[in-house]
Amino acid sequence: MxxxxxxxxxxxxxxxxxxxxxxxxxxxxxxxxxxxxxxxxxxxxxxxxxxxxxxxxxxxxxxxxxxxxxxxxxxxxxxxxxxxxxxxxxxxxxxxxxxxxxxxxxxxxxxxxxxxxxxxxxxxxxxxxxxxxxxxxxxxxxxxxxxxxxxxxxxxxxxxxxxxxxxxxxxxxxxxxxxxxxxxxxxxxxxxxxxxxxxxxxxxxxxxTVTESLAYHIFKQKRGSKYTFKVFNKNISKYYNNYYFVKRYIYYLLKVIIFNCVPEKILELLLILKRRLNKIFSN
Structure with a gap:
């Protein structure tokens, strides 16, 4: 070689x-x-x-x-x-x-x-x-x-x-x-x-991967959704007619809206519920 x-x-x-x-x-x-x-x-x-x-x-x-x-x-x-x-x-x-x-x-x-x-x-x-x-x-x-x-x-x-x-x-x-x-x-x-x-x-x-507090996990999700949507938004003129792109674009747009509109306490409760459901279905 x-x-x-x-x-x-x-x-x-x-x-x-x-x-x-x-x-x-x-x-x-x-x-x-x-x-x-x-x-x-x-x-x-x-x-x-x-x-x-x-x-x-x-x-x-x-x-x-x-x-x-x-x-x-x-x-x-x-x-x-x-x-x-x-x-x-x-x-x-x-x-x-x-x-x-x-x-x-x-x-x-x-x-x-x-x-x-x-x-x-x-x-x-x-x-x-x-x-x-x-x-x-x-x-x-x-x-x-x-x-x-x-x-x-x-x-x-x-x-x-x-x-x-x-x-x-x-x-x-x-x-x-x-x-x-x-x-x-x-x-x-x-x-x-x-x-x-x-x-x-x-x-x-x-x-x-490290264990994170609920508040920090939500903060990272909020930040990640914001920047991911920003990347997708930058590329919309190239892929607006691509079904798979548009579907993902809408997904991240909704995530940004939810993270900005839903109170943090509600987000924490939803995250706890998600983790418990994941634990149940993984057993």
Whole structure:
């Protein structure tokens, strides 16, 4: 196999120290070793994270450390890494997840053998705060053959599993118009460019999900719905005659209306009911 260089890009904000260490170590111990690891600290006040990163950097010259002078958000932070990336491929990583040891080996081999693929994702294992397995996210690759339908119907792509040819991100970058849902915006723009997506049907990343308070969960849902609808609204002129797009557009519009109109206490009660029903039907 040809050992092409991979640029790994990871932004750090306020993640727990133990999660950050596990994320970094999961990259440094990859079976595929030809990479540079660009870490961007997006919180200049987080001295603990800075010290952790610098300690790893002292022992591994593949780490490139960038520190923002102010909180720029994920999109602008990732773009700083993309601008200096020297690899033929660019891989994403989140600072609280864990990459499986052969993730890069598998993804590089796939991209070498499938020259028509531009953006490659993988399945994920879901883990909790204690690294305990809690499920899988495994969309089928066949859905990539008809993205104009399935992209609007299903959640297909786990952002931190992305490995792409560097020219894709060098050209498109992440849009700073979206402080959140910037990955969804990138997928839209990639589809509009007729780029090819594939999913490697193996769980090559452990994706961390943590228990949240009701209030914070509702806040995140409200924020996510707002920015997701913003992305869909940006693309309505291209897809207004696509049934699957319009259906999803209406869904997110209704979510935004509900989150803005329904009192938070009612939303909390509905969330409690939903969790209880999920527990009943999962047993």
């Amino acid at each position: 040809e050992f092409k260089k991979v640029s790994v890009i990871m932004s750090v904000y306020n993640e727990k120290e133990e999660y950050l260490k596990k994320a970094i170590e999961s990259i440094l111990t990859q079976t595929y070793q030809n990479f540079e690891f660009i870490i961007i600290l997006d919180n200049p006040l987080n001295n603990n994270a800075k010290n952790i990163i610098l300690n790893y950097k002292k022992n591994d010259k593949r780490i490139i450390f960038l520190e923002n002078t102010e909180n720029l958000g994920l999109a602008k932070s990732l773009n700083r890494g993309i601008e200096i990336a020297n690899g033929e491929y660019i891989a994403r990583m989140d600072s609280d997840d864990i990459s499986v040891k052969n993730r890069f080996e598998k993804q590089v081999e796939y991209l070498l053998n499938m020259a028509e693929v531009d953006l490659l994702f993988t399945w994920t294992c879901l883990i909790d705060e204690n690294d305990k397995y809690s499920g899988k996210f495994k969309p089928e690759n066949k859905f990539c053959n008809n993205l104009k339908k399935y992209f609007f119907e299903k959640h297909l792509f786990a952002h931190p599993t992305l490995m792409t040819r560097s020219e894709v991100l060098k050209k498109l970058k992440y849009s700073s118009d979206f402080r959140y849902s910037q990955d969804l915006d990138l997928w839209f723009r990639s589809i509009n460019e007729n780029l090819n997506f594939n999913i490697l049907e193996e769980p090559l990343l452990k994706y961390r």
